[in-house]
Amino acid sequence: MSSGPLGPRGAQSLPGRPESGASLADILERVLDKGIVIAGDIQINLLDIELLTIKLRLLIASVDKAREMGINWWEGDPTLQRVDDQEGVENGNTKQLEEENRELRERLDRLERLIGEGGGGG
Amino acid sequence: MEAEPDGLWAYCVARDDAALAEGGPGVHPGDELTWLRDGGLALLVSRVPLAEFGEEPLRRNLNDFAWLERVARAHEAAIAAAFQAAPVVPLRLATIFAGEDGARRMLEERREALAGALDLLAGREEWSVKLLIDRELGSAPAPEEATAEVGSGTDYLMRRREERRRRAEADDRAAGLAEDVHAHVQEVAVAARVLPAQNRELSGLEGDMVLNGAYLVERDRAADLRALVAALEEREQGHGARIALAGPFPPYSFVPEAA
Numbered sequence: 349m350s351s352g353p354l355g356p357r358g359a360q361s362l363p364g365r366p367e368s369g370a371s372l373a374d375i376l377e378r379v380l381d382k383g384i385v386i387a388g389d390i391q392i393n394l395l396d397i398e399l400l401t402i403k404l405r406l407l408i409a410s411v412d413k414a415r416e417m418g419i420n421w422w423e424g425d426p427t428l429q430r431v432d433d434q435e436g437v438e439n440g441n442t443k444q445l446e447e448e449n450r451e452l453r454e455r456l457d458r459l460e461r462l463i464g465e466g467g468g469g470g
Numbered sequence: 471m472e473a474e475p476d477g478l479w480a481y482c483v484a485r486d487d488a489a490l491a492e493g494g495p496g497v498h499p500g501d502e503l504t505w506l507r508d509g510g511l512a513l514l515v516s517r518v519p520l521a522e523f524g525e526e527p528l529r530r531n532l533n534d535f536a537w538l539e540r541v542a543r544a545h546e547a548a549i550a551a552a553f554q555a556a557p558v559v560p561l562r563l564a565t566i567f568a569g570e571d572g573a574r575r576m577l578e579e580r581r582e583a584l585a586g587a588l589d590l591l592a593g594r595e596e597w598s599v600k601l602l603i604d605r606e607l608g609s610a611p612a613p614e615e616a617t618a619e620v621g622s623g624t625d626y627l628m629r630r631r632e633e634r635r636r637r638a639e640a641d642d643r644a645a646g647l648a649e650d651v652h653a654h655v656q657e658v659a660v661a662a663r664v665l666p667a668q669n670r671e672l673s674g675l676e677g678d679m680v681l682n683g684a685y686l687v688e689r690d691r692a693a694d695l696r697a698l699v700a701a702l703e704e705r706e707q708g709h710g711a712r713i714a715l716a717g718p719f720p721p722y723s724f725v726p727e728a729a
Contacts, residue, residue, distance in 0.1 A: 370546070370716070371668075371672060371673045371674045371675070372539060372542075372672045372673075372674075373668035373669060373672035373673040373674075374598065374668075374673070374716070375539075375542050375543055375546050376538075376542055376672070377665065377668065378546060378560075378719070378722045379542045379545050379546050379560075379562065379563040379722075380542070380562070380563055382560070382562065382722040382723055382725070383482075383559075383560035383561050383562040383563070383722055383725065384559060384560070384561055384562065384587075384725050384729045385561075385562050385565075386480070386561055386562075386565050386576055386580070388480065388564075388565045388566040388567045388572065388576075389477070389566065389567045389568035389569075389572040390477055390520075390523065390524060390525055390528065390564075390566035390567070390568065460627065460630075463623035463624075463626065463627060464623070464627065
């Protein structure tokens, strides 16, 4: 085994391929969120990428929660198809989901209180 | 009608003295990867038509998910290929120059910081360790009560309370396990970062992702990492937990801020 910093790599592991094919989540996580930011000559408003990252992150954070609640509008749809055909997930669906979530929780709490006060009648 | 000019899409920076491979596909089909060398550094670039990658079209395209996926994968693959041969500092998606002059100017201006980052990252690789929990397997199964008949309000409340308690227990256990795995892996790493959990549709992984860790590991410790993860996985077998190890990758998560 070489001890040099540029010693031959991949001697015992397959060169190139990580053990599992990289998922889209992994790829986007790397290329959108990381790597150094250098202002090129083409001034794409960095905000545009920022915005996209936020959209993705919101989806990433909200999917499991939403599914727990039985909300699954995206299922059967090609992955994240909705990201691009919406004005903005952050002020569209996610807000709406959060709102619905909050309302449902409140209703449930009210119901539980009612049932509790009723002393188990029914 | 005159053809739109081309721009230069940049991927990553390496040292000019490293064994750098030319060629390979870039983000625009037909335009190959090439190294732009300047003052000891080399910038991996490929030509891109500004009709597709210029300011206005780019803004549109970045929000077209199919386009984004294709370009993101190509960008990542080019950096991964370069990383096979030499340490690299990856650039974020969509770093585009109007021509060679701008790219050279950037290398000149940031030479010191980039060289410093390359030194720091030499001989080190990024690995991903994800912990996935299957809640159904990980906790005691829910007692299957006769739910057909409508129970009393008290029954309902008790069931909900029990359910909540079980879920809280499972959450605690998952969080503890995530912490434990992270602490163990950190021991073989020179740096670590915990990233937000990924969405299941995008990751294609089953179960709840309770740890999404990125670890910077010396190349000669990769075997230790594999052995450690195998041992942890064996320990957790049958508890509904699974560890997904992936790597090695270019050190995306560990590029110094100053670069």
